[in-house]
Amino acid sequence: MVYIAPSLLAADFSQLAKEIEKVEAADMLHIDIMDGHFVPNISIGPAVVAALRDKTQLVFDVHLMMEDPLPYISVFRRAGADTITFHVECQAPPVALVSAIRASGAKVGVALSPQTQVKAIGQWGEDVQQFTVMTVEPGFGGQKMLLKPLEKILQLKARFPNALIEVDGGVNLETAPLCKAAGADILVAGTSVFQAEDPALEMRCLSM
Ligand code: DX5
Ligand code: ZN
Numbered sequence: 001m002v003y004i005a006p007s008l009l010a011a012d013f014s015q016l017a018k019e020i021e022k023v024e025a026a027d028m029l030h031i032d033i034m035d036g037h038f039v040p041n042i043s044i045g046p047a048v049v050a051a052l053r054d055k056t057q058l059v060f061d062v063h064l065m066m067e068d069p070l071p072y073i074s075v076f077r078r079a080g081a082d083t084i085t086f087h088v089e090c091q092a093p094p095v096a097l098v099s100a101i102r103a104s105g106a107k108v109g110v111a112l113s114p115q116t117q118v119k120a121i122g123q124w125g126e127d128v129q130q131f132t133v134m135t136v137e138p139g140f141g142g143q144k145m146l147l148k149p150l151e152k153i154l155q156l157k158a159r160f161p162n163a164l165i166e167v168d169g170g171v172n173l174e175t176a177p178l179c180k181a182a183g184a185d186i187l188v189a190g191t192s193v194f195q196a197e198d199p200a201l202e203m204r205c206l207s208m
Contacts (some may be wrong), residue, residue, distance in 0.1 A: 002180055003027035005061050005166065007045060007190030009141045017050070017055040022199040028059035028083075030168070030188045032141075033076070035066040038090060039139035046072070046079040053080030061186075063111060063168070065138045065193045070100060077104035083201050085109030085132055088120050095124045102127065111168070113138055114146050118155040129163055130186070131156050135179075136169030141190040145170025152183040157183055176206045 007030040018082035020029065034043040048062065066072065070092040073180035078086055084106045086097050094110070101108045110121065111132035121128075133152050146169075153165050156183035166186035167179045179187055189206055196202035 002176075002184060002207055003164075003186040004193075004207050005030040005186055005188045006193040006203065007032060007141065007168075007188050008192030008198070011192040012194075013044075016052060019194065020056045020058070023193060023203065024056060024058065025126055025200050026033065026058060026193075027186070027201055028061045029056065030061045030063060030190075031066045031081075033062060033066060034139065037067040038087065041139045045108045048092045049076065049081065050079040052184045060081070061085070061109070061166075061188075063109075063132065063188075064090075065111075066174065070096060072096050073097065073100040073106075074104050077101075077106050081106055083107040083109050083130055085130065087111045087117055087138070098124050109166075111138070112149075112152065118159065118199050121159075125160055128160065130166055131160065131163055132166040132168050132188075133184075134168050135171075135175075138169075143170055145172075145175045145178075147178065148186075150179065152171065153179075153183040156176050171206065173202075173205055 006023040009032045036042040109130040164185040167184040168188040170187040172192040
């Protein structure tokens, strides 16, 4: 059983509400927030997330690719985030981020860039409900999946048996079986879902 989280980054930004309708059957909507510092790209901010909140029933899985997410935790929570994920490589102290996300009432997520090892996660990892294993360098959609990071899934499961493990980057019909075999619980898929002729069918195929 694997959950599918289409990534809004690959949708047509000129008609986001319409694009979300195409993926209403998904388990959650993955929303990438990029600050132009942590990654060289800028995507959308809290105002857009808030504008989409009442357009869909989908759970909002918000992935913060930000150098300093701390001042924005409550902002994204108010905008409608259900899960808030920060990068272990960012500048803010993880303990403070975990406690801010918990205090906001959102689920706590932590993402690891491809080169980051599981040992970078301290004791605070016990309070994390979802780990995102990045299988591309964060910043852009449409990249080819790196397979090496998939090894981290079992390491994370061994240390944090109650957390869900999400794979983000380059998921498509070819690579999804590898992620599932490696133990993934959630597959983020941007390009493969939103560029598909039939996004709902693509999601069903990815989940099988
Ligand atoms: C990359 C983002 C991903 C991206 C995935 O920095 O975190 O969520 O949208 O896009 P695809 O599925 O096209 O690799
Ligand atoms: Zn993402």
